[in-house]
Amino acid sequence: MRILCSVIRARQSFAPYYPARAPHAPPLHMPGGAGRTMGGRRESANRSDAWRREARNSGYRTRSAFKLKQIQEKFGVIRRGDTVLDVGCHPGGWSQVAVESAGEDGVVIGVDLKGCAPVDGCTFVVGDITEEGTQQRIRDTLDGEVLRVVVSDISPSLTGQYEMDQAISIELVCAVFDFVFPLMDSGGVLVTKVFQGRGIEALISAANTRFSKVQRFSPDASRNSSSETYLICRNRKVKPSKGTGGKSVQELVDETLTEDGFVLPADEVDERQEAGRVGFRLVRSTSDEGE
Secondary structure, X not given: OEXXXXXXXXXXXXXXXXXXXXXXXXXXXXXXXXXXXXOOHHHHHHHHHHHHHHHHHHOOOOOOHHHHHHHHHHHOOOOOOOEEEEEOOOOOHHHXXXXXXXXXXXXXXXEEOOOOOOOOOXXXXXXXXXXXXXXXXXXXXXXXXXXXXXXXXXXXXXXXXXXXXXXXXXXXXXXXXXXXXXXXXXXEEEEEEEEOOOOXXXXXXXXXXXXXXXXXXXXXXXXXXXXXXXXXXXXXXXXXXXXXXOXXXXXXXXXXXXXXXXOOOHHHHHHHHHOOOOOEEEEEXXXXXXX
């Protein structure tokens, strides 16, 4: 029996909340002049603490705000007046950066399972991005506006088993792709976090059916120990590429992973079912029944 797994829920971020202050334009290099090195845990921890201190000093709610600032500095993904959706926005650091970048004429909407303290210039929607009710509230909030930019720092509930967690991350990103694509303007931009590993090439291939240019980028503000990377997807196509047969991003990725033999042993799945893990749906292939 062959089995594929996928996610149905998202994890909240647990970065500390810092009261918002009027942010200035902080440096985008490593505070203290340190660079990206191959140092040990202590150096990595000091580096992380430095970004956290810089976030606190700059009025950002989380150190991860600098990831989006560095993406913005390199790619200029958000323009003045843009309509932006921030997926997995809690506690609001990316929303702060999006508001700064879009300016007074921009529109910023944040969505997360967990509510955020208000950010001037941002409207928050509390709910699961994969659920229809939340998606409809986002559409209602847009009120006919089309999205120019989608930024996503969303992360799944982690099991502690890397290959499983990475697969869940891929599918959660697919869910975001498939929801936002019809809401986006032609030429729009999508930035999303994903964990490195098996399936990422399939995701990039599927993303290329929706965007003209897709590339990976790892901000300096990411922890050295982190396996995360960001996909910068630019120039949203008017319609998906020919040859996709009307398939969703999720379907294209599942198809590739099935062809590549990305499967779980049945006994491992049964063990996880017995453990009460409800964050997955199991898609069973009937082609191997009886083997």
